[in-house]
Amino acid sequence: MSMWRKSSYSPVDNCVEVGRGVGIRDSKAPTTHLPVSDKAWSAFLTEVKSAR
Structure with missing residues (x-):
């Protein structure tokens, strides 16, 4: 079972x-x-953080 986290x-x-x-x-x-x-999520977070 997964733990879901809200934004x-x-x-x-x-x-x-x-x-x-x-x-x-x-x-x-x-x-x-x-x-x-996990790899795609990590790449997404890296991209979002660099766009700040």
Whole structure:
């Protein structure tokens, strides 16, 4: 079972959640998710942090 974490930047009713080793999902549709590998997630975070 995965631990899903909500984005601290999302409003209460409209959240993006991330599950380590699982993917990304919309809190309004928690039964489906977009699978993301650890490598892809790491690359995404690196890109986002460099865009600041």
